Amino acid sequence: MYVAAAAGIILSMVLAMLRALLGPTVYDRVLALNMFGTKTVLLIAVLGFLDGRPDFLDLAIVYALINFIGTIAVLKLFEVGDLGRASDPGEGSA
Numbered sequence: 001m002y003v004a005a006a007a008g009i010i011l012s013m014v015l016a017m018l019r020a021l022l023g024p025t026v027y028d029r030v031l032a033l034n035m036f037g038t039k040t041v042l043l044i045a046v047l048g049f050l051d052g053r054p055d056f057l058d059l060a061i062v063y064a065l066i067n068f069i070g071t072i073a074v075l076k077l078f079e080v081g082d083l084g085r086a087s088d089p090g091e092g093s094a
Contacts (some may be wrong), residue, residue, distance in 0.1 A: 006046050013039045030074055035069035 013036055020032035041064045048056025077083055 001047055002050050009039050009043045009046065011021060013043070026078055030071065030078070032082070034067065034071045035071070037071070041067065
């Protein structure tokens with residue numbers, strides 16, 4: 001049963017990677033890569049359960065945090081153009 005779950009996760013990862021490569025906008029590609037990272041976390045957890053190694057759950061949580069922070073950083077880079085500069089709320093208005 002868990003092998004079927006792992007196969008389904010791998011299939012959805014392939015579909016997410018296709019969306020990342022073919023996405024029409026940058027935000028679609030970032031969302032697809034975020035989904036790929038989330039599926040990776042699920043795959044690590046399922047494989048840890050299959051191997052009987054509960055310490056894989058710790059690795060999955062760390063990977064989820066890195067995925068979240070990386071997604072926020074990439075979105076800020078696309079919005080502001082710099083990771084160190086704060087966005088100006090009045091910058092877009094005339």
